[in-house]
Amino acid sequence: MSKAPDFGAVKTSADLLAIARVMEERAAERYRELAEAFEVSCNPDTSAAFLELAESEERHAADFPALDGVPPVAAAWGEEDPEIADPDAVHYLMYPWHAFDLALRLEERAVEFFSFFAEGSPYAEVRTQAARLAERELEHVAHMKARRDLLPEPPADWDEDLDPPNWEAGD
Amino acid sequence: MNAVTYSAKDFKTEVKPVWCPGCGDYAVLSSITKAFADLGLAPHQTSVVSGIGCSSRIPAYTNTYGFHSIHGRALAVGQGLKLARPDLTVLVAGGDGDGFSIGGNHFMHACRRNVDLTYVVMDNRVYGMTKGQPSPTTEADWDASAMAPPGGTGMTPFHPLAIALAAGANFVARCFSGDPNGTAEVIAEAIKHPGFSFVAVMSPCITFREEQREWKNMVRPAGVEATTDAAQAARRLMTDDGMNMGVLYRGNRVSYGKEKKATASFADLEAEFAI
Numbered sequence: 001m002s003k004a005p006d007f008g009a010v011k012t013s014a015d016l017l018a019i020a021r022v023m024e025e026r027a028a029e030r031y032r033e034l035a036e037a038f039e040v041s042c043n044p045d046t047s048a049a050f051l052e053l054a055e056s057e058e059r060h061a062a063d064f065p066a067l068d069g070v071p072p073v074a075a076a077w078g079e080e081d082p083e084i085a086d087p088d089a090v091h092y093l094m095y096p097w098h099a100f101d102l103a104l105r106l107e108e109r110a111v112e113f114f115s116f117f118a119e120g121s122p123y124a125e126v127r128t129q130a131a132r133l134a135e136r137e138l139e140h141v142a143h144m145k146a147r148r149d150l151l152p153e154p155p156a157d158w159d160e161d162l163d164p165p166n167w168e169a170g171d
Numbered sequence: 172m173n174a175v176t177y178s179a180k181d182f183k184t185e186v187k188p189v190w191c192p193g194c195g196d197y198a199v200l201s202s203i204t205k206a207f208a209d210l211g212l213a214p215h216q217t218s219v220v221s222g223i224g225c226s227s228r229i230p231a232y233t234n235t236y237g238f239h240s241i242h243g244r245a246l247a248v249g250q251g252l253k254l255a256r257p258d259l260t261v262l263v264a265g266g267d268g269d270g271f272s273i274g275g276n277h278f279m280h281a282c283r284r285n286v287d288l289t290y291v292v293m294d295n296r297v298y299g300m301t302k303g304q305p306s307p308t309t310e311a312d313w314d315a316s317a318m319a320p321p322g323g324t325g326m327t328p329f330h331p332l333a334i335a336l337a338a339g340a341n342f343v344a345r346c347f348s349g350d351p352n353g354t355a356e357v358i359a360e361a362i363k364h365p366g367f368s369f370v371a372v373m374s375p376c377i378t379f380r381e382e383q384r385e386w387k388n389m390v391r392p393a394g395v396e397a398t399t400d401a402a403q404a405a406r407r408l409m410t411d412d413g414m415n416m417g418v419l420y421r422g423n424r425v426s427y428g429k430e431k432k433a434t435a436s437f438a439d440l441e442a443e444f445a446i
Contacts, residue, residue, distance in 0.1 A: 033197060036188070037191070037192040037194075040187055040189050041191065041192055090192045092191055092193070165303075165378050165379070
């Protein structure tokens, strides 16, 4: 359902920085929601992982100039923000490893997004700024991979629930 | 438009949703609050009314006037609220069981009455709160839960959009929770459209209907402009596969109550009740 980013809507470096700030803020908000969802679902370790991710995104957002209201170019990347965790990508039994793995994939999407502008924008200053932002997101990718790899990989049967909420007919 | 602008976050409360991780209703909550913010509304100008069920917990999570009412009766409460307080933006929300089974009768007559409100149904084709019974929109042969009869219910699923259209709803749309920005746009349009606006949101219940994770690969934009012709809308609805998203019908009926004029003063009415 996604639309391609709108090159025409991002004319200046400031426009792109505003988008970057909104992306980080929205990612933080979504991670915080997931942290709360896992807390309510009695999965405190994964909740803590999402909280760590939310705080990390909040720090990233603070690197950019504060916005005065919603930027006019907030929807320039189409219907889906590249760095927002898809709520459908989670499972109530998932491990912290999965949370960081999800974040890793989302950071990779952010690299793709800024690279798209770095290569395709008709405005030179946008291309330059986008290249810088893509580099920055690459650092986040490396950090996220390192963070994920600090954790043990989940067992193969990680999503097997011995007391499932929905037992199958015939069980 | 208000002098002070509110963000989507201003329309959320501090109460933590108790929905399962991955529930589509999180995204619908975000879409509703984004729609309010995008329309330039203030929390005190909005209200969210619900019935009973997982999705019906939404008034607790929205910083608006709210009423978590009784099972199937959210539309009755919402219509009463709108008629008493026409200045309020009234959004009624709930699930498929609450809206189409327990509240099925209210649903049809709310469409007919055409009070100026927006009804958002988060349809996951299952009763989630009570652990997985088939709902009116469940497929006839679904029996993956021990809570379903062997072989499924054998009943044709309720077609809420076609029924809304046939019953007189003035705006009919279908959305997917996996597209929260698109859903917010449609909800905002539904709020602005006069009369009864019905927005059916496919909102996966990944706990009891894990196969609904696939919806994100199945939905698509409707690919046609919304029509104002009810007969054309009906043909489209009855021939699509349920995966076409977007605004499907925009009617032009006058909202209930708009043409009515007061025939007595408030003092006269009060006098009739004097003992």
